[in-house]
Amino acid sequence: GESVGLHLPTLSVQEGDNSIINCAYSNSASDYFIWYKQESGKGPQFIIDIRSNMDKRQGQRVTVLLNKTVKHLSLQIAATQPGDSAVYFCAETTSGTASKLTFGTGTRLQVTL
């Protein structure tokens, strides 16, 4: 079936550096994408979303880029902090599918001091 996957299972960055987490998706009909952050023992926390009619969206210290040509999206975290250490998931859905999100397997971000 259609799925969303991630290139890197673990990413280690130094505090203060920028982080880039990548995600590939295979469902060309997907038109809405979300990045979630999940800390140990907690549920996924919404970070930022983007619709397929956009290429880029910025939030506070985070930016999501969408490349529909190659079915790729990325999450950029500026000035990574220890509190950013978590597992990050991208998720996708298609309008009219009852908002059923398809998640990838996640990337663990480790921030070193």
Next chain:
Amino acid sequence: DTGVSQDPRHKITKRGQNVTFRCDPISEHNRLYWYRQTLGQGPEFLTYFQNEAQLEKSRLLSDRFSAERPKGSFSTLEIQRTEQGDSAMYLCASSFPRPEKLFFGSGTQLSVL
């Protein structure tokens, strides 16, 4: 706390026993979702409600699983005759007004011995 609330946080049971989990969504949210997450994987959709109506169920939801949302507010997920393969984190999420922007609870971690 006005977020999605789940109870219990942890449940240990013996194989063959029945278990029930509760979810209290954010109060004004009319959509409620159940997802299941195993270690190292992203959440997988199980079912969702709009108000009290259960509108979709995943084929992951075997006949041992039943979910209800009797008054369109809180929801329960019951698993009958639990199996070891049911061990997972059960996540509840809710959304409104944008149906695709899901807010997750912290989950119920089920361990079947």
